[in-house]
Structures are given as structure tokens and as C-alpha cells.
Amino acid sequence: MSTRVVLDPRNRWLRDGRLLTPTGRLLRLSGAGRRALGDLASQPSLAARLVEAGAAHPAPDPRPAGDVAVVVPVKDRAAALDRCLAALGPADVLVVDDGSVDAAAVESVCARHGARLVRRPNGGPAAARNTALPLLDKDFVLFLDSDCVPPADLLARLRGHLDDPAVVAVAPRVVGGARSPLDLGPHPAPVRPGTAVAYVPTAALLVRRSALTPFDESLRYGEDVDLVWRLADGGWVVRYDPSVVVAHEEPARLLDRLVRRYHYGTSAAPLSRRHPGHLTHLVLPPWPTAVVGLLLQRRPVLAAATAALATARLDEQVHDRTTSARLVATSTAATALGVGRALQLAGPLAWWAARRRPVVAGLLVVPLLAEWRQRRPAEDPLSYTARGLLDQAAYGAGVVVGCLRARTARPLLPRRRAR
Numbered sequence: 001m002s003t004r005v006v007l008d009p010r011n012r013w014l015r016d017g018r019l020l021t022p023t024g025r026l027l028r029l030s031g032a033g034r035r036a037l038g039d040l041a042s043q044p045s046l047a048a049r050l051v052e053a054g055a056a057h058p059a060p061d062p063r064p065a066g067d068v069a070v071v072v073p074v075k076d077r078a079a080a081l082d083r084c085l086a087a088l089g090p091a092d093v094l095v096v097d098d099g100s101v102d103a104a105a106v107e108s109v110c111a112r113h114g115a116r117l118v119r120r121p122n123g124g125p126a127a128a129r130n131t132a133l134p135l136l137d138k139d140f141v142l143f144l145d146s147d148c149v150p151p152a153d154l155l156a157r158l159r160g161h162l163d164d165p166a167v168v169a170v171a172p173r174v175v176g177g178a179r180s181p182l183d184l185g186p187h188p189a190p191v192r193p194g195t196a197v198a199y200v201p202t203a204a205l206l207v208r209r210s211a212l213t214p215f216d217e218s219l220r221y222g223e224d225v226d227l228v229w230r231l232a233d234g235g236w237v238v239r240y241d242p243s244v245v246v247a248h249e250e251p252a253r254l255l256d257r258l259v260r261r262y263h264y265g266t267s268a269a270p271l272s273r274r275h276p277g278h279l280t281h282l283v284l285p286p287w288p289t290a291v292v293g294l295l296l297q298r299r300p301v302l303a304a305a306t307a308a309l310a311t312a313r314l315d316e317q318v319h320d321r322t323t324s325a326r327l328v329a330t331s332t333a334a335t336a337l338g339v340g341r342a343l344q345l346a347g348p349l350a351w352w353a354a355r356r357r358p359v360v361a362g363l364l365v366v367p368l369l370a371e372w373r374q375r376r377p378a379e380d381p382l383s384y385t386a387r388g389l390l391d392q393a394a395y396g397a398g399v400v401v402g403c404l405r406a407r408t409a410r411p412l413l414p415r416r417r418a419r
Helices: 031-042 044-052 078-088 103-113 125-135 154-163 223-233 254-266 268-274 286-296 300-318 321-344 348-356 358-375 381-406
Strands: 005-007 018-020 026-028 056-058 068-074 092-098 116-120 140-144 167-175 204-208 237-248
Touching: 005 031, 005 044, 031 044, 044 056, 056 237, 068 078, 068 125, 068 154, 078 092, 078 103, 092 103, 092 125, 103 116, 116 125, 125 140, 140 154, 154 167, 154 204, 154 237, 167 223, 223 237, 223 268, 254 268, 254 381, 268 381, 286 300, 286 321, 300 321, 321 358, 321 381, 348 358, 358 381
Parallel strands: 068 092, 068 140, 092 116, 167 237
Antiparallel strands: 005 056, 018 026, 140 204, 167 204
């Protein structure tokens, strides 16, 4: 691995000298290996091992991006398109007008910024992107939504990742609004189903054209997740680099935002049918679930005994009692928060239950308060929690409707562990 890599600050050294990575991998490094951590550039095999284990992440330098074409699908939203193209600056840009009502306004924006334009009848974002692919002659393509405002160095910052021939795609962090569903957090990661970063959106995604297959045009939502999972299943590496940040415009009106969340939810069932085992809304690992269940039944002594037994069993592998206890506590808290988030998807049914049982109210509210504390938005915690409950209810309604349409309950079923 020739590119520069940086260690993940969440790594934890155990007492016996092994390294516990954020992905839960245990690595044993020799003395020479530990000394080499300060100069990974001179140890490419060690760097590659650490990256594969999630203990380190590539941090390539910016490089020229003349071999990148940009595809921007749009349907009306000429003002947003104008902001997007202005922020891109000089680049090879192809705008696909996907059946705009005011096609002249879109054409005027493209002419002003020197972007190529192709028109097609409305078919959705997947069809719009597929229309562009045969018209490109560059080795790489950046998919960028018209309601995004990229940084000026977006192409150069992302392009360096694709010098690694194993990497097929890289995505920046997409932020916008207090609870953007496209914001995947501040930590870099490989993108794999069942992990902390299970997918990345094509709101902003740089892809190697030689590995690119067409988008599934039958998916009006979730077509980007489907593409990323097909690439990952094909053995390719997809990376998430949150050091590069793209601004995304969320709907201003509450109703429009909830409708968008609902549509996102409808994609869960078709994605689950295409990718069995990749998607679940609730993971219930046995030991943490037992502890949470006992706490909910107000049996703290049994819960503490179960946690102690889980710690002892885990310590047979970790050999560090303090770390083992911390991992059990973290996993238990994560399971409780996951139960709460899954309950939020029930919307009004869960709200009604919360009126009668305080424990249900706690499960609904605590995950959102924890999220507020982590993100520190300008919004007060009460408003943020109310917004979150509405967002989750709208998404959950979409999940249920999608399951009924697809005649599957897979997205609604819990799993013992992520894939």
C-alpha cells in the first residue's frame, strides 16, 4: 500500500500487547510492528493489514482529477443546480434533465456554467444516471445530486483514493439539517453491509467506471444502496472519507421532509429481497439482549450477574478484565439504544404505549437524546427529539408499506448479529 494511512484514534491496546480495533478485530503485533506504527509509509504490508482490519485508514494526498467526469441528475430545481455547478468550478460535467417541467431554466443554468446537457423523459435517478453512462469517456465518474454543494477540492480529495486498484468507489460525508439520513458520521471506514458504515449514498460518490454496472431502474429509492452492495459483494473495496464534506439541502417544509423519509423506508423491502442478510433494523446479540431484557423487567441483580458472566466469557479471549467489562457495557447500551430506535419505527402505536408505560417512553426518547448530545445541533433537545420521533415514524411507515408491497417481512425481523 503506497498511499499514506493514519491510525484510527478509537484503537485500544490491551494489557497483553494486542490491538483491539473499532471493528472488534484483535491484532497481535510484534515489537518491530509496534515500533513501525509511527512510520507506516515504510511498511506497506503492515499498513495494508491494519487497513483491512479497520485499525487504520487511507489518507491520500489530493491529486489532479482530469480523468473524472461528473454526472448530475436533475428534475427542475434550477436554483439548486446553479449552486451545485457554481461550487464545482471547472470540471467535465454532464447534467441529465430527468423530465423537468421548466426545461428552459435547467438549460440556461447549464449554459452559464459550461455543462453538457442531455434530456430524457422522467424515469427516476437510476434511469437518469444510466442515461449518462454511455456518453462518458473518462476513467472515473462522480455522481452528484443537484441539491448538493461540494467543496472546491472535492474531486482532487476523493480521486487519490482510487489510485489503489482495489478501491472501486469512495464517498465523502454528506451533511445537511439536524438529522440528515445521509450523514454517516465523522469516522472513516470501509463500506460493508452489517458494519458501522453499511452503505453510502450516490448524493456524492466517485466510482471507477471499469467496475460500474447499471443502476437498477426498478428502484426509485435505494438504487444507490443496491449499487454499493453489489460492488461490495463483488469483492471490491468501497471507502467512506468524512474528511471531505459535501453540503446537502434537506427539504425546508416538515411535510416534504417526512414524505422523503417515508419514501426512503419503502426501499427496505426490495433491497432486502435483492440482498438477503444485508439489511435489518434491529440486532439482538444474545448476552447484551439478556441484560437489557432483565433491566426492563426491573431485575437489576440478575442483570448484573448476567453482565458479569458475559464479561468473564469475553475475557477468555480479551485477557483484559477492564476492557472486557467496558465492551460488555458498551454492547449492552448499544443494544438498548437499538431496541429504542426500532420501537420508534412503530410511530403512533409506540407513542400510545409510552403513555401507559414509562419504560417505553424511555426507550423512545433516550436514543434521540443521546444522538443530540453527540451531534450538538443548534436545536434544543426537546425540539430535536420531537423531530426525530416524526422522522422515524415516517420512515417506519414506509418500511411497513414496502414490506406489504413486496410480500416480505425480512426488514422487520431482528437478527442475532449483523452480517
